[in-house]
Amino acid sequence: MKIAMIGTGYVGLVSGVCFSDFGHDVVCVDKDPAKIERLLQGEVPIYEPGLDALMAKNVAAGRLSFTGDLAAAVDGAAAVFIAVGTPTRRGDGHADLRYVMAAAEEIAAALTGYTVVVTKSTVPVGTNRAVKQVIRKARPEAEFDVASNPEFLREGAAIDDFMRPDRVVVGVSSERAKEVMGEVYRPLFLREFPVLYTDLETAEMIKYAANAFLATKITFINEIARLCEKVGADVKEVARGMGLDGRIGNKFLHAGPGYGGSCFPKDTQALARMGQDHAVPMQITETVIKVNDEVKRRMIDKIVDLCDGSVNGKTITVLGVTFKPNTDDMRDAPSLTIVPALIGAGAKVRAVDPQGMREAQQMLPGVHWMDDAYKAAQKADCLVLLTEWNEFRALDLKKLAKKMTTPRMADLRNIYSARDAKKAGFEGYVSVGR
Numbered sequence: 027m028k029i030a031m032i033g034t035g036y037v038g039l040v041s042g043v044c045f046s047d048f049g050h051d052v053v054c055v056d057k058d059p060a061k062i063e064r065l066l067q068g069e070v071p072i073y074e075p076g077l078d079a080l081m082a083k084n085v086a087a088g089r090l091s092f093t094g095d096l097a098a099a100v101d102g103a104a105a106v107f108i109a110v111g112t113p114t115r116r117g118d119g120h121a122d123l124r125y126v127m128a129a130a131e132e133i134a135a136a137l138t139g140y141t142v143v144v145t146k147s148t149v150p151v152g153t154n155r156a157v158k159q160v161i162r163k164a165r166p167e168a169e170f171d172v173a174s175n176p177e178f179l180r181e182g183a184a185i186d187d188f189m190r191p192d193r194v195v196v197g198v199s200s201e202r203a204k205e206v207m208g209e210v211y212r213p214l215f216l217r218e219f220p221v222l223y224t225d226l227e228t229a230e231m232i233k234y235a236a237n238a239f240l241a242t243k244i245t246f247i248n249e250i251a252r253l254c255e256k257v258g259a260d261v262k263e264v265a266r267g268m269g270l271d272g273r274i275g276n277k278f279l280h281a282g283p284g285y286g287g288s289c290f291p292k293d294t295q296a297l298a299r300m301g302q303d304h305a306v307p308m309q310i311t312e313t314v315i316k317v318n319d320e321v322k323r324r325m326i327d328k329i330v331d332l333c334d335g336s337v338n339g340k341t342i343t344v345l346g347v348t349f350k351p352n353t354d355d356m357r358d359a360p361s362l363t364i365v366p367a368l369i370g371a372g373a374k375v376r377a378v379d380p381q382g383m384r385e386a387q388q389m390l391p392g393v394h395w396m397d398d399a400y401k402a403a404q405k406a407d408c409l410v411l412l413t414e415w416n417e418f419r420a421l422d423l424k425k426l427a428k429k430m431t432t433p434r435m436a437d438l439r440n441i442y443s444a445r446d447a448k449k450a451g452f453e454g455y456v457s458v459g460r
Contacts, residue, residue, distance in 0.1 A: 027051065027209055030099040030106045032129050034061060034092070036072055036184075036288065036355070037146055037177050038109030043081045044188040046090035048213045053099040054092050065092040073354035073381045076185050100136035105210055107175070108133070108157070109146040114292045119299040121150050121292070130157045134164035142206045144173045148233055148293060150300055154197065154226045171203035174226050176233035181287065182352025193220040197229025234300070237293040238311045243278040244285045245314045248321045251281035251459025261459025262440055281459040283360035283412060283438045284321035286349030291358040322363040328456050329368065329436045333408050338372030341431070343406040345399055346413020347390065348382035356385045361412055365390050376402045380415055403429045414439040423450030
């Protein structure tokens with residue numbers, strides 16, 4: 027089966043590579059000539075564990091190619107996936123659909139036979155029907171259907187999520203489109219992974235509802251963490267006690283500096299906006315957004331309090347700036363709130379991140395970047411653990427403490443314990459919810 031993937035961002039590239047590994051003939055399209063050139067050279071423009079090897083394997087097998095020529099990619103394709111960006115529109119919280127609709131118009135001009143046009147991008151309810159109208163207006167005679175196929179990929183574990191999904195959601199409006207999508211996902215169906223077929227609107231809503239619910243779990247445990255600090259409870263044990271209940275589950279119950287990334291901030295805002303537009307306020311989601319912003323700001327207060335009420339003139343070492351480990355994604359990362367606030371308060375900030383430095387340098391001016399946690403801790407006044415990369419999970423705390431001017435640690439991911447920090451020579455230690 028020939029598949030065209032429009033957009034080689036995170037979702038488009040991972041999906042295209044994985045579809046080619048299913049055995050499909052996949053052509054990935056992007057408007058950025060520089061990105062296409064990098065891909066043709068075998069260079070992966072994002073950091074995702076295992077993606078480079080899988081891409082090279084399928085390019086070598088002749089199943090995966092890259093081009094800037096959309097018409098050539100769409101010609102003869104059984105399914106054309108739209109995987110372009112849908113960023114939050116500045117000022118109103120809506121998802122910006124300009125790139126989706128522009129892609130739909132270009133696809134319309136390139137259609138040569140029956141094709142299923144599949145929206146992989148996260149889009150508000152009703153978008154797929156709008157895509158259909160755009161294509162129909164441009165090409166009244168075209169033979170096509172639209173489908174909604176939202177992604178549920180975790181950055182850092184995207185390949186495994188694609189190959190072994192909890193479920194695949196496919197929204198269709200015809201049996202013919204369902205048959206094509208069944209062929210696209212046949213390898214997963216044969217291995218008995220659940221493929222859920224729904225109407226278009228339901229598939230679109232599932233994506234937003236799922237992400238909003240996960241964001242709610244994170245925000246809920248962060249609120250509980252704040253109360254734990256006041257009453258003397260340990261949020262890690264609280265979360266464990268909650269998570270052992272099968273109705274709740276233990277995932278996304280890790281207290282920390284708030285959620286970030288490419289999905290949760292954008293999708294919660296879009297869902298809240300959809301609710302407002304339809305006069306059905308998403309009150310829980312709106313509160314989640316508000317509380318998550320407050321959680322990030324509360325982390326700043328923790329660091330300042332640990333430094334005796336002022337960070338002015340002090341050297342702060344930050345370990346990890348990406349929104350989560352195993353990715354180079356900086357979108358809405360807590361560091362984008364916390365680090366500028368520290369610099370604004372007069373701190374000298376050093377930072378270490380295994381993959382995030384290249385992108386973060388543009389977003390966090392004034393930071394001194396280093397590649398070793400121990401060197402970065404030299405004569406520092408405070409150490410802030412902000413992203414739980416594996417490299418930061420087994421640090422020699424005694425060695426760190428000896429290097430620092432005033433050994434203090436703000437452990438915002440609850441990796442260590444106050445007992446271990448004190449034993450290693452840290453004179454001050456704070457965490458979240460303990």
